[in-house]
Amino acid sequence: MLDRFGREIEYIRVSVTDRCNLRCTYCMPEEGVPPVPHAEILTFDEIERFCRIAAGLGISRIKLTGGEPLVRRGLPVLIGKLKRIPGVKQVTLTTNGILLKEQINELVYNGLDSVNISIDTLDAGRYEKVTRGGCVEKALEGLDAAAKFPDLRIKVNCVPLKDADEEEYVQLALLAQSGKADVRFIEMMPIGMGKAFSGKSKDEICSILRKHFGEPEEYKEPLGNGPAVYVQFPGFRKRVGFISAVSHQFCSGCNRIRLTSEGYLKPCLQYGSGTDLKKLLRGGADDDMIRREIERTIFSK
Ligand code: SAM
Ligand code: SF4
Numbered sequence: 001m002l003d004r005f006g007r008e009i010e011y012i013r014v015s016v017t018d019r020c021n022l023r024c025t026y027c028m029p030e031e032g033v034p035p036v037p038h039a040e041i042l043t044f045d046e047i048e049r050f051c052r053i054a055a056g057l058g059i060s061r062i063k064l065t066g067g068e069p070l071v072r073r074g075l076p077v078l079i080g081k082l083k084r085i086p087g088v089k090q091v092t093l094t095t096n097g098i099l100l101k102e103q104i105n106e107l108v109y110n111g112l113d114s115v116n117i118s119i120d121t122l123d124a125g126r127y128e129k130v131t132r133g134g135c136v137e138k139a140l141e142g143l144d145a146a147a148k149f150p151d152l153r154i155k156v157n158c159v160p161l162k163d164a165d166e167e168e169y170v171q172l173a174l175l176a177q178s179g180k181a182d183v184r185f186i187e188m189m190p191i192g193m194g195k196a197f198s199g200k201s202k203d204e205i206c207s208i209l210r211k212h213f214g215e216p217e218e219y220k221e222p223l224g225n226g227p228a229v230y231v232q233f234p235g236f237r238k239r240v241g242f243i244s245a246v247s248h249q250f251c252s253g254c255n256r257i258r259l260t261s262e263g264y265l266k267p268c269l270q271y272g273s274g275t276d277l278k279k280l281l282r283g284g285a286d287d288d289m290i291r292r293e294i295e296r297t298i299f300s301k
Contacts, residue, residue: 083111100142179237267301
């Protein structure tokens with residue numbers, strides 16, 4: 001459906017947990033997030049019901065995220081349920097990749113269309129520091145396991161940090177050169193813990209990559225569902241993308257809403273406002289009432 005600015009809202013990010021097996025410095029406190037009692041988290045049946053109603057309003061693409069979505073037991077089952085909803089064209093996942101190797105077969109078997117793997121650096125020591133203890137080898141094993149499925153689209157996402165070495169971005173871009181994955185650089189957003197960090201802009205990363213790989217061509221064909229712009233460097237088999245919320249704002253083209261793991265529907269990542277859908281889902285509301293609340297939230301975006 002259209003929001004009041006005429007933007008077509010057809011994409012939702014659904015968080016299935018706030019918990020994570022890493023502690024990236026710009027995302028989570030060292031001690032992790034305060035544990036939310038399991039009973040407060042939407043069940044898979046509740047998520048499915050919500051998505052079924054939202055699909056009736058034109059939400060056709062669903063991204064599962066977190067926290068770390070793969071720490072929630074049974075995620076492939078949820079993917080299967082969501083893929084069976086009429087009108088849902090795509091179910092995708094954003095993960096740090098640590099648990100991907102062991103789950104990829106089931107995820108793909110249940111219909112996963114695409115996976116984003118967050119790897120900020122390939123340097124083992126830097127990765128361990130940024131994630132507070134993570135092992136980059138594990139994430140790379142996840143990437144390799146996913147790469148065995150030729151129909152699964154894979155994107156590697158990196159949030160470039162101010163203090164990182166140029167070589168780290170060159171190494172990541174080589175994943176696109178070899179054809180293993182599209183590689184995207186996501187500007188640090190001043191939200192949550194990220195407020196205390198500064199990152200590198202699209203222009204800074206692009207000029208580093210230009211020095212090493214030559215002049216890229218703009219890649220015009222649509223790729224994915226989001227605000228990324230893509231380029232292709234000479235001889236590269238896959239693309240390099242940039243998501244630049246700060247230096248190149250993209251609010252005018254924003255097509256998404258978000259559902260938190262506790263069932264709060266948010267029209268924008270930046271603002272706290274939204275609608276407590278769990279109350280409706282658990283309070284006996286019928287589908288029409290829930291549909292009206294989703295419409296109202298989208299319209300308020
Ligand atoms: N744990 C999963 C992962 O890391 O992909 C999914 C959730 S994580 C919050 C999703 C993405 O948001 C990751 O790529 C992460 O690097 C990015 N992210 C977290 N905080 C950010 C910030 N302040 N600015 C930009 N991206 C951020
Ligand atoms: Fe966990 Fe993802 Fe946040 Fe890193 S970015 S702490 S992996 S949720």
